[in-house]
Amino acid sequence: DGxxxxxxxxxxxKEGQNVTLSCEQNLNHDxxxxxxxxxxxxxxLIYYSQIVNDFQKGDIAEGYSVSREKKESFPLTVTSAQxxxxxxxxxxxxxxxxxxxFGQGTRLTVV
Amino acid sequence: KQEVTQIPAALSVPEGENLVLNCSxxxxxxxxxxxxxxxxxxxxxxxxxxxxxxxxxxxxxxxxSLDKSSGRSTLYIAASQPGDSATYLxxxxxxxxNKLTFGTGTQLKVEL
Numbered sequence: 006d007g008x009x010x011x012x013x014x015x016x017x018x019k020e021g022q023n024v025t026l027s028c029e030q031n032l033n034h035d036x037x038x039x040x041x042x043x044x045x046x047x048x049x050l051i052y053y054s055q056i057v058n059d060f061q062k063g064d065i066a067e068g069y070s071v072s073r074e075k076k077e078s079f080p081l082t083v084t085s086a087q088x089x090x091x092x093x094x095x096x097x098x099x100x101x102x103x104x105x106x107f108g109q110g111t112r113l114t115v116v
Numbered sequence: 117k118q119e120v121t122q123i124p125a126a127l128s129v130p131e132g133e134n135l136v137l138n139c140s141x142x143x144x145x146x147x148x149x150x151x152x153x154x155x156x157x158x159x160x161x162x163x164x165x166x167x168x169x170x171x172x173x174x175x176x177x178x179x180x181s182l183d184k185s186s187g188r189s190t191l192y193i194a195a196s197q198p199g200d201s202a203t204y205l206x207x208x209x210x211x212x213x214n215k216l217t218f219g220t221g222t223q224l225k226v227e228l
Contacts, residue, residue, distance in 0.1 A: 011159075036213060047120065047205070047218035055213050063215065095159055102147045102214045105207075107160040 008032065011096050011108035017116045018083065018090060026081045026111045028096035036101055037079035041065060042093040042110075051094075054079055055101065083113065091115050118143045120219035122206060128225040135193040137222045139206035144184050146210040151180050151191050154203045154221070163204075164191070196226045 009030045018024045028037065036055050040048040050063030054073040068087025073079055079098075083090045093112050099105040119142045129135060139149075148167045152160040164180040166173045166189070172181040177194040189206055203223045207216040 038213075038215070040218075045220065047220045048207075048216075049218075050215055053213050053215060061213065097160075097216075099214070102209070104162055104165040105150060105209070105214075105216060106162060107152075109159040110157075112157075 009098055009106055009108035011111050016111055016113045019116060021085045023082055023084050026094055028079045030077055030098040032098055034098035034100055036099050038097040039081045040095045118217040120217050122219040122222050124222060126223040129196060130227055133196050135196055137191040137204050139189040141187045141208045144187050146208040147214050149182055149189050149208045152205045198226050198228055201225050
C-alpha cells in the first residue's frame with residue numbers, strides 16, 4: 006500500500022520535554038512538508054524539504070526542528086522552546102509542483 | 117504573502133442539493149490549486165488538483181474551476197449526499213517548493 010504514515014496517532018508531552026513525530030512515505034516523492042492545525046485556523050507550514058539533506062523554514066518554524074537524511078523520512082521534533090505545542094500535526098508529500106498527499110496526523114497534547 | 121478566504125464558513129443542506137463552495141486568494145502567482153476534504157480528527161484527502169494552465173477539473177460529482185487572474189476557485193458538488201459531510205479546504209500552491217496555503221475551510225453538513 007502506497008502512502009504516508011504518521012506515528013504516533015496521539016502523543017503527550019510534559020513541560021520542557023522534546024518529542025519527535027514520525028513521517029514516512031513510500032510514494033518516492035521528492036518534497037515533504039509539515040503543517041500545524043489549530044481549531045478555527047487554517048493549516049500553517051512549519052518546515053518543508055525538496056530534497057534529501059536540505060530543508061527550509063515555513064511560516065512558524067520557531068520551536069521546531071527537522072531532518073531529511075532519507076528520501077522517505079521527514080521527522081519533526083517539537084522542542085521545549087515551542088511554548089504552545091498542543092495542536093494537530095500533519096505531514097504531506099508530493100512530486101514538485103504536483104498533487105500533495107497527507108498523512109492521518111498526530112495529535113500532540115501538553116500535560 | 118498569500119491569503120486564502122473560503123465562503124461560506126459553514127453550510128447545511130438537505131440531501132440531493134447541488135452546492136457551490138467558493139475560494140479566493142490574493143496572490144495569482146500560483147503553480148496549481150488543490151481542493152481537499154477533511155473529516156473530524158482525520159488527515160486531508162485530496163479531491164482535485166487544477167494546474168495553473170487549466171480552467172477546470174472534474175472527478176465524479178465534483179467539479180472545480182480556477183480563474184487565476186481574479187484569484188478565485190469554485191468547487192461544485194452535484195447531488196449532495198450525507199457522506200459528503202466534512203470540511204472542504206482549498207489550497208493554492210506557489211513559491212519555492214510549491215508551498216500550499218490554506219484557508220479555514222467550509223464545514224458542510226448534508227442532512228437526510
